[in-house]
Amino acid sequence: MTNKNIYTSFDLEDFIENEHFRNWVLHEDHNANIFWEKFQQENPEKTNLVKEAQSVLLSLHHHFDTEIKEVSKDQARSSFQEVASKMEKRPRDKSKRIWLKWMAAAAVLVGIGFFSKALFNNDILLKTYASGNGERLALELPDGSKVELNANSELQIEPDHWNDLDTREVWLQGEAFFEVNRKSKGTKFIVHAGDMDVAVLGTQFNVRSRGEKAEVVLAEGKIVLELNDQNIEMEPGDFVSYSKIKNKVEAKKVKVADYTAWKDGMIVLNNTLSEICKELEIVYGTNFVIEDEELKKRQIQLSVQAGNLEVILKTLKLLYPDEINIDHKENQVIISKLVSKY
């Protein structure tokens, strides 16, 4: 049981990478079971972490397991039927020549293997651009397209897939404004944003993929959204939001500037206080608590310069000097109703 000491310093990733831990979670190994129950009893402060790691590991396993089980026996059988019918038509090749051909192919593959290994070793397979709290980043992609990344967002590309003929692909978590260059060869540009794929040739638009919802606002040109089985063609000024979990598509006309104001360092607040606080939470990575139900629903309209959170909070306070109290301590902002003195 000397290993126990090591485990107390484990983080979530260490746990799920640990074979002993995996055996317990995935294979319900009896000895491991005794060990990990005991570990949790003796280290109660680790119980949450163990449960989280368990949850992540089970989810990973379950995710693929469910997908595999969803492939029905009938589907497999009908696929094999197609193979079987072709098997009749393609007699087995008895000649030795085919082996020579395959040996040549294998030699070429080995060559490709060496080449790609050399490339991959430079770690350029995937490039990540990330912005932190309250930070905005202006990027230029290999094709010259421009991207502005809003706070707490991440954009990934595969740099070796940006040749002239390749479909240009980016993966977005968070919010970004794209100015996509049109390519003469007409290759597409795809933004993978959560459950939504945005396909374009060349245009300007804003994509936001935070949590379960993905939203797109089109500023210029034309784009096609591909959602499950429906395609939505967007015109400038169109806003589309999509939630796969709720299977809900919302489309409306909006003022594009409201959705792209963040680019110019503006935060346009035109919502309930509780929605606004959610937005500020995302941008500044600060936790917001509103201690009054009525305040949460309060509709607020205001444009403020992004930057210092303190300034924004002061502006908010100025709106309702006699009604609200804002308490900002480190990573927490508490908004409460000012108790009347009378």
Next chain:
Amino acid sequence: MTNKVRFEKIYLDYYPMLLVYGKTITKDIPLIEDTIQELFLSFWQKEEDLDAKESLENYLIVSLRNNLIRKRKKTDFRELNFDVKDEIGLEQDPRALKIQDLIKQLPNHQKEILFLRFYKNKSYSEISETLDISYQVARNFSHRAIKFIKKNMKKLPSVLMF
């Protein structure tokens, strides 16, 4: 030499797993379907003794992958069709359900590593060989995926509750 009955059995056993694995490489399901069929047909034609393969599963995974990567390039824009998958059993822990939604949001190459590492229980050196990438890159992909899940699961209301 593998006879037809045995050949069919192998096909039916591995088809679902290969289809799901293929989806981490391309979203073009008809292409994956074609490629699996072609793969087995070529085994059949070449009279490959599948039973004699030391690790048949690994052999199938690597062959499917190489073929898909080669064909995927040619098919240009077919990447767009994305998998229609939703509903998960209700008997499940709601927390697990949310984490699964996060997994679905990951880029494909990260999903692929997660599949091999946490579903197929392969080591990073095996994975780096299968995918022909360095050990460190394999680890990085996995690390990034776990980091994404970890970061976002903290935001899930149900996780904050305990």
